Amino acid sequence: MxxxxxxxxxxxxxxxxxxxxxxxxxxxxxxxxxxxxxxxxxxxxxxxxxxxxxxxxxxxxxxxxxxxxxxxxTHPSSDCAVVNKIAQNQLGAVRKRLGQLAALERELERMVTSCEGGKVASCQVMASINDHTECSSKDHERIKPL
Amino acid sequence: MxxxxxxxxxxxxxxxxxxxxxxxxxxxxxxxxxxxxxxxxxxxxxxxxxxxxxxxxxxxxxxxxxxxxxxxxTHPSSDCAVVNKIAQNQLGAVRKRLGQLAALERELERMVTSCEGGKVASCQVMASINDHTECSSKDHERIKPL
DNA sequence: ATACAGTCTACAGCGACTGTAGAGGCAAGC
DNA sequence: GCTTGCCTCTACAGTCGCTGTAGACTGTAT
Incomplete structure (x- = not known):
């Protein structure tokens, strides 16, 4: 070839x-x-x-x-446990991320449905972003991009 | 103060x-x-x-x-439609990402449950990564980190 | 007086690429 | 042969949202 x-x-x-x-x-x-x-x-x-x-x-x-x-x-005769471990770690990471994003979805959903138009001054969306009491993740985890 | x-x-x-x-x-x-x-x-x-x-x-x-x-x-009297639009875009982006990650979860799940140990040469996980027919996303979208 | 915590600037590094500039290569049509 | 137009080359800067480091200076407590 x-x-x-x-x-x-x-x-x-x-x-x-x-x-x-x-x-x-x-x-x-x-x-x-x-x-x-x-x-x-x-x-x-x-x-x-x-x-x-x-x-x-x-x-x-x-x-x-x-x-x-x-x-x-390149070592086909070695044990596949390592491979499986990597895949399972990855699955764990994906599931964790799914959980975080589901929480985001809920909060954003609440925000946009509470918006009834009007001026920025009285905007519920703005208020929601300002209101910090709800989503209190105590850990300082790095914020990830979507 | x-x-x-x-x-x-x-x-x-x-x-x-x-x-x-x-x-x-x-x-x-x-x-x-x-x-x-x-x-x-x-x-x-x-x-x-x-x-x-x-x-x-x-x-x-x-x-x-x-x-x-x-x-x-800083312009509290402007229309909050822009704010709402940004939030809705964000919600859309989150949902899209949730869909992608759910697909990943399914595929990884299938991979790790199909692994029965043994050598790398016969590893189902490896085979799954090699097998490209399943997850055929046609679009060239940038791959995002978790 | 001394110790130690806080703050300053400036710059390099992360992951996983993408984009650009400027140069050279290759096949097809005239 | 010559031109056209795509393909490929290297090298380096830029992306995003920060984090980490070095080395110097400042503020506070004992």
């Missing part, structure tokens, strides 16, 4: 070119062969590896976990 | 000192008075404003929206 350039790989795995180069720079993708003029050349194994990374990212796994998973893939 | 230093404000509003200075640097907090020796001095209005920012952040509003909300607060 003949090698493909980065653009083809990008389409084959549905990952942007710049992202592929980024993955290479952080060691997720390994250094590819180059053509005489210096262009990166990839084979079908690279498509699989990149698709794996993409799917793992879609599942929310952080890069460090993906690095570990790829490492484990 | 006598002014307070940044440390007191930090405790009063439950926002870290460095974060307060950051909010100042990006124009969310305005430039405070200074003592002779150059220390920032705040009043009770600043506590309210900072608490407002904090609560809005906890609700996941992006900084730009918060800037707009604060701007609107």
């Amino acid at each position: 003949k090698p493909m350039t980065i653009g083809r790989l990008s389409k084959a795995a549905n990952v942007k070119i710049t992202t592929i180069r980024y993955y290479e720079s952080v060691g997720l993708m390994g250094t590819p062969d180059r053509s005489e003029s210096g262009q990166r050349l990839y084979g079908s194994l690279d498509v699989e590896r990149l698709s794996f990374i993409r799917h793992a990212r879609e599942l929310g796994f952080p890069m460090d976990d993906i690095r570990t998973l790829i490492e484990l893939q | 006598k002014p307070m230093t940044i440390g007191r404000l930090s405790k009063a509003a439950n926002v870290k000192i460095t974060t307060i200075r950051y909010y100042e640097s990006v124009g969310l907090m305005g430039t405070p008075d200074r003592s002779e020796s150059g220390q920032r001095l705040y009043g009770s209005l600043d506590v309210e404003r900072l608490s407002f920012i904090r609560h809005a952040r906890e609700l996941g509003f992006p900084m730009d929206d918060i800037r707009t909300l604060i701007e609107l607060q």
Whole structure:
């Protein structure tokens, strides 16, 4: 099979070119062969590896976990307990985040339904944001983006 | 009322000192008075404003929206429709994210329950990450952190 | 007087990329 | 051959919302 350039790989795995180069720079993708003029050349194994990374990212796994998973893939005879542990941690993290977002949804819902129009001065939404008594999360946890 | 230093404000509003200075640097907090020796001095209005920012952040509003909300607060006679729009957008964003995360939860659940131990080579979790047919989100959306 | 906590500025770093500038490469049509 | 137009290259800055660090100065309590 003949090698493909980065653009083809990008389409084959549905990952942007710049992202592929980024993955290479952080060691997720390994250094590819180059053509005489210096262009990166990839084979079908690279498509699989990149698709794996993409799917793992879609599942929310952080890069460090993906690095570990790829490492484990190259030792197929090792115990899969580590793999399972990583996946279960991830499931736990997703569930925790689901809980936080559900709480946000409730509060925002309450806010927007209480708005009856009018001026900002008497806006219930503004009042809700100002009112700090409700959502009293005592822990100083970093606020995450949506 | 006598002014307070940044440390007191930090405790009063439950926002870290460095974060307060950051909010100042990006124009969310305005430039405070200074003592002779150059220390920032705040009043009770600043506590309210900072608490407002904090609560809005906890609700996941992006900084730009918060800037707009604060701007609107200084014009109390303007229409609250803009405020409501921002809150509804936010609610929409939260719900969308909830949907994404629920999908992730289902897939991760399936993965970890299908794992029966053994070697990495035959690991169902690994196979699931490799198998790309299931979660086919066609859109190139940026993958968000948990 | 001394100890220690608080505050100052300025800048680098996080994660996971994205975007840009400016240069060079490659295949197809004329 | 020559041009057109896309593809690829490197290197670096920017994104978001902060956090952490270094090194100097200030304020308060004993």
